Amino acid sequence: MEELYQVGVITSTHGIRGEVKVFPTTDEPNRFKKCKGILLDTGKEMLELDVESMKTFKQYVILKFLGYDSINDIEKYKGKSLYVTKTNRVRLKKDEYFVADLIGMQVVEDTGEVRGELKALLETGANDVYVIACKDNSELLLPAIKECILKVDMEEKVMQVHVMEGLR
Numbered sequence: 001m002e003e004l005y006q007v008g009v010i011t012s013t014h015g016i017r018g019e020v021k022v023f024p025t026t027d028e029p030n031r032f033k034k035c036k037g038i039l040l041d042t043g044k045e046m047l048e049l050d051v052e053s054m055k056t057f058k059q060y061v062i063l064k065f066l067g068y069d070s071i072n073d074i075e076k077y078k079g080k081s082l083y084v085t086k087t088n089r090v091r092l093k094k095d096e097y098f099v100a101d102l103i104g105m106q107v108v109e110d111t112g113e114v115r116g117e118l119k120a121l122l123e124t125g126a127n128d129v130y131v132i133a134c135k136d137n138s139e140l141l142l143p144a145i146k147e148c149i150l151k152v153d154m155e156e157k158v159m160q161v162h163v164m165e166g167l168r
Helices: 071-077
Strands: 004-014 019-024 038-041 046-049 051-057 060-065 081-085 106-109 114-123 128-134 139-143 149-153 158-161
Touching: 004 038, 004 060, 004 071, 019 071, 114 139
Parallel strands: 106 158
Antiparallel strands: 004 019, 004 081, 019 060, 038 046, 038 081, 051 060, 106 114, 114 128, 128 139, 149 158
16 A cells, blocks of 8 residues: 555534534645545545645634535544545655655765664754764754755665764
């Protein structure tokens, strides 16, 4: 089965015409506009849904799925997650990556030394920071900037980095 990526969670119904309030777990909430092939995990099966309409409300997205026209049709899905397949993910620009694809990458310094494995990403105000679990059981916090991240090889799952003085 193809890998699935969570894009939201249905938190509640919205009105009586089959709309739902979704908490987006994606950086691109506008992805829901005209999105086809969203998968709803019912707990028993995956239902493929097409978005009929979308609007935003505070930090939520209000979705209406094609064929679900009343609160009774959709109410049973409160608390359920929405997913997309890899082929339905948002298209990225050059040097942009999905966090899920980066986690687990081997991290190698420009000197050739294997530092460890990328374990997490921290979002800060200035730039993202990669958390590297080093071979000696320590952690290295590496800013996701061009001076530090030299090359990302998605095929080989290897990230080549330069660790600046003061970060060691």
